[in-house]
Amino acid sequence: MAFKLSYKPYGEQAILIEWPNKIQDHMLYDVLEFKTRIESGLSERVKESRSAYQSLLIVYEGKVNDFDTEVELLKSIYQTLNSSQKKKQSRLWKIPVCYSSEFAIDIENLAGSIRIPASEIIKLHTEPIYTVCFIGFLPGFLYLSGLNEILNTPRKAAPRLKVEKGAVAIGGNQTGIYPQESPGGWHVIGNSPIEFFNAEKTPPCFAKAGDQLKFYEVDVNRHQQITQEITNQTYSLESELVND
Structure with missing residues (x-):
């Protein structure tokens, strides 16, 4: 199940990704799987990622110079998530x-x-x-x-x-x-x-x-x-x- 996510700048070196404001297990698994994909796909650029109930904070090694381009990249990674049927x-x-x-x-x-x-x-x-x-x-x-x-x-x-x-x-x-x-x-x-x-x-x-x-x-x-x-x-x- 794909969720409608929002992407917000969080200072100069981070992007905050938010899911709907609910506490649900399947939403949490979506957050955690997205976190794993970002860490593996952008490992050289991402310093750390922090997850919560319905949010994910991506902290980059350097300044995010082009927010829109970075968000498009994150969205493309999320799209690959939706086709995954792998059991957790x-x-x-x-x-x-x-x-x-x-x-x-x-x-x-x-x-x-x-x-x-x-x-x-x-x-x-x-x-x-x-x-x-x-x-x-x-x-x-x-x-x-x-x-x-x-x-x-x-x-x-x-x-x-x-x-x-x-x-x-x-x-x-x-x-x-x-x-x-x-x-x-x-x-x-x-x-x-x-x-x-x-x-x-x-x-x-x-x-x-x-x-x-x-x-x-x-x-x-x-x-x-x-x-x-x-x-x-x-x-x-x-x-x-x-x-x-």
Whole structure:
């Protein structure tokens, strides 16, 4: 499926490409495939490319002297994308989460706000297979699509100054995991012991845009065991290859 894209200058050395303002998995795959084609076809001229839910920023090595000509080239690359029927392979990561009250510091307030039991929040949060749209805000912070609409809730009016590392939270129509201690305005409903960013590893984040993620519930004891296994470097994160 071809989308109607807009192309805008973004300073002297970059072009911003935008898709319709929606969050959809097939649109994300379109963004990521276009990104891959540009990086391979214009590798000598493109310094870097950055993708988000429905946008792609192309940063060139030098100044973009002729914007219109460059846009025509990008459009021609996008046209080759539309004829591709190649299946996309990604990895499904299975993430343990403890929803115990000692971690789920906002779950009761959230339950009262959306008028369902806390147990139902856990059920609805662990049912979907989420898609990793991009990584941002903090190193290793995964922006995920696929949250059940029942769990959509506005972010906190007053963000916390300190959210614990591994906090699993909901904000708006998104869910995510804080990879390190930081301020945050999302509603914390649990905690994962997994390391989402390690600067000493290559790549430092195990997941990438286009991957999938599934949460599963663990109790406090298992959360502690996994934390110790990670410290001892004996824990192996469960995952599998999937074709989209």
